[in-house]
Amino acid sequence: MKTIDELLAEGVAGKRVFVRADLNVPLDGTTITDDGRIRAVRPTVSALAAAGARVVVASHLGRPKGAPDPAFSLAPAAARLGELLGSEVAFATDTVGESARATVAALTDGQVAVIENLRFNAGETSKDDAERGAFADQLAELADLYVGDGFGAVHRKHASVFDLPARLPHAAGGLIATEVGVLKKLTEDVARPYAVVLGGAKVSDKLGVIDHLLEKADRILIGGGMAYTFLKAQGHEVGISLLQEDQVPAVQGYLKRAVELGVEFVLPVDVLVAHEFPDLKTKAPAHPTTVAADAIPADQEGLDIGPATRELYAAKLADAATVFWNGPMGVFEHPDYAEGTKAVAQALVDSPAFSVVGGGDSAAAVRILGFDENAFGHISTGGGASLEYLEGKTLPGLAALED
Ligand SMILES: Nc1ncnc2c1ncn2[C@@H]1O[C@H](COP(=O)(O)OP(=O)(O)OP(=O)(O)O)[C@@H](O)[C@H]1O
Numbered sequence: 001m002k003t004i005d006e007l008l009a010e011g012v013a014g015k016r017v018f019v020r021a022d023l024n025v026p027l028d029g030t031t032i033t034d035d036g037r038i039r040a041v042r043p044t045v046s047a048l049a050a051a052g053a054r055v056v057v058a059s060h061l062g063r064p065k066g067a068p069d070p071a072f073s074l075a076p077a078a079a080r081l082g083e084l085l086g087s088e089v090a091f092a093t094d095t096v097g098e099s100a101r102a103t104v105a106a107l108t109d110g111q112v113a114v115i116e117n118l119r120f121n122a123g124e125t126s127k128d129d130a131e132r133g134a135f136a137d138q139l140a141e142l143a144d145l146y147v148g149d150g151f152g153a154v155h156r157k158h159a160s161v162f163d164l165p166a167r168l169p170h171a172a173g174g175l176i177a178t179e180v181g182v183l184k185k186l187t188e189d190v191a192r193p194y195a196v197v198l199g200g201a202k203v204s205d206k207l208g209v210i211d212h213l214l215e216k217a218d219r220i221l222i223g224g225g226m227a228y229t230f231l232k233a234q235g236h237e238v239g240i241s242l243l244q245e246d247q248v249p250a251v252q253g254y255l256k257r258a259v260e261l262g263v264e265f266v267l268p269v270d271v272l273v274a275h276e277f278p279d280l281k282t283k284a285p286a287h288p289t290t291v292a293a294d295a296i297p298a299d300q301e302g303l304d305i306g307p308a309t310r311e312l313y314a315a316k317l318a319d320a321a322t323v324f325w326n327g328p329m330g331v332f333e334h335p336d337y338a339e340g341t342k343a344v345a346q347a348l349v350d351s352p353a354f355s356v357v358g359g360g361d362s363a364a365a366v367r368i369l370g371f372d373e374n375a376f377g378h379i380s381t382g383g384g385a386s387l388e389y390l391e392g393k394t395l396p397g398l399a400a401l402e403d
């Protein structure tokens, strides 16, 4: 994999460099609630600009349906990048259309532009190679060189991640190099006991990695939206909680294999439930109640781990030597459901374990809840990406940079 330093040494002055970043930051309306992913890619953008490149930054944000949707505009992220760089950042209101072409054409050496959300175009995420390729061809017209630095998206076989680097001379950015360096250590010589904590909402994406983690981890703690598929697999009713019904048989298989392999699965013993999902805008009090994990009422949903589970998880993390944590324990964005995530973060801060926190929302949660980033071994910008890396999978966005 060519490094950005090698690319810089070859000279980028006057060249249009496409930086595929992951600026998929949490937003409250147009306010960025955590800018960690923008800060993480800033050094790459600023090194290229300082070397005289004309930098074209691109990213996805959220999961729009292949067409423009103002709720998912990258404009707030572009403005924040400008603040962090201390220079003006141009913004193209489309991705490969007139605005993008004109904005890129107007760049002078050392200037930076952000183009609009890649996923406003169906070609970006298409499963059809030709459709993705056609979109990558359009993106390629905007640049002379490609730098892959969107670690959070390298597990996606998307046009800007996978197909575009095949069309342009390419290199890996500094963020990807750092992330891969840390995660590699977790796949090689890991200090034991090795505990993995899994939560969050992208349940279907993440259940698959458990199969592989069973071979690696000594202890797997489950929380967040992930927990209810496990509770269901154990025969408990989960009311209207997030549930991946079709995965229940697979989860039953994981629970069985864990016993055979001597891996400890730790599931919630109590949860906070309510009749409805909380209002994350007004943050109006949600009045949840605590119930045993095997007594979730049929008309309520689990939105955080309960107090007994918080204590249990803290105890299970206290003597770990290595911890990998992906996915919040509850809907931490609402103060009534933040305690579970806080308890896990605090347990990692208190433990001498080498801890890696992976995931856009998990990393954001740690910072939003007021923890010092430096209290953790590493905060990864990748959620699904870091899990799939640990799984040993070939990640499309890394493979494309290796060629
Ligand atoms: N019990 C629950 N029910 C519904 N949503 C939940 C629950 N627990 C946590 N969440 C939500 O999960 C979301 C984060 O999940 P996600 O899987 O995206 O995390 P991540 O891995 O850190 O991020 P990413 O994969 O996007 O990098 C949060 O917005 C949180 O509100």
Ligand SMILES: O=C(O)[C@H](O)COP(=O)(O)O
Pocket (backbone or CB within 6 Å): 022, 024, 062, 063, 152, 153, 156, 359, 360, 361, 382, 383, 384, 385
């Ligand atoms: O938040 C993430 O994990 C990355 O930005 C990838 O987003 P995606 O899961 O929507 O592809």
